[in-house]
Amino acid sequence: MTQPLLSILLLGALAGAPAQQGPAPAYRVATTWPVGGEGGWDYISVDHAGGRVYASHATRVEVLDLASGRKVGTIPNTAGVHGIVVAQGRGYVSCGKTNTVVEFDPKTLAVTATVPTGTKPDALLYDEFSKRVFVFNNGATTATVLDAATGQPVGTAELGGAPEAGVSDGKGTVFVNLEDKSEIVAFDAKTLKEKHRWPLGPGEEPTGLALDRAHRRLFSVCANEKMVVLDADNGKVLATLPIGSGVDGVVFDEGRQVAVSSNGSGTVTVVHEDGPEKFSVAQTLATARGARTLVLDPATHRLYLPTADLGPAPAPTPAVPHPRLSTVPNTFRVLVLE
Known part of the structure; x- marks a missing residue:
């Protein structure tokens, strides 16, 4: 075998090899x-493009400058605040004590709307695939689904357990922990139909x-x-x-x-x-x-x-x-x- 051909084969083998992970950062x-x-407090959220950090704090959201940490404002009257998310030019806050989501303007922090949800809305998730905000109702077994661009409700996902935090794969599937069932349920971000339901094995109360x-x-x-x-x-x-x-x-x-x-x-x-x-x-x-x-x-x-x-x-x-x-x-x- 000639040296050039050997080099080509070696490069091809390396290209097909799995990437080696570097050491974990400290x-x-x-x-x-x-x-x-x-x-008290619950979730915290970062809007990098807007240069702000949103921290839940009992009955309000504390708004901090991302560069300096300086407090730049407050979104008041969000009793039992849990989650905050900014998407499609709007901000959303889940209010566990009033069973609502408060919509606000990220530029002025002014409240622009209040939307009813299920019992005890908790974690929020923005899914860029469906361009929807999912409000996980921990006191129920559902997620209230909002159009992120308008704030209008577009459906309710039945989850079969008390939801906690959720994530999206960016391709149409949403995953969410079910705290009381010790399960993860996966559902379609557009049709809201269940895809999978998996036990967490040794994990309890996720x-x-x-x-x-x-x-x-x-x-x-x-x-x-x-x-x-x-x-x-x-x-x-x-x-x-x-x-x-x-x-x-x-x-x-x-x-x-x-x-x-x-x-x-x-x-x-x-x-x-x-x-x-x-x-x-x-x-x-x-x-x-x-x-x-x-x-x-x-x-x-x-x-x-x-x-x-x-x-x-x-x-x-x-x-x-x-x-x-x-x-x-x-x-x-x-x-x-x-």
């Missing part, structure tokens, strides 16, 4: 943005959900301190990894091939995708107690986690038999990881 808490005020679109891998984080990795095409459980307690969020950074869970116990767990069916815990980083949700800015690879200092829990009531710890006034803040 995260650090780069800075903290003080916000202040009183009350909350956050992330997706590696390129390799079709789902990452579901669960209350029993497990991250379950599934094949997004057939639901096969590929791996189960240990994480911290009190988890409520997870993101996947496609550029760095890591899934990061935010654990309310005061850590983040970084799981590296070593290969198609191989995953490993690459880092456990101390953050702050209560930092249980997070968001990724894919453009900068930074992570944002809201939290506050915590005090004793209030006395249980029939309506709230297991109250969360109280929050210390004026300690609400956002941790920035990079």
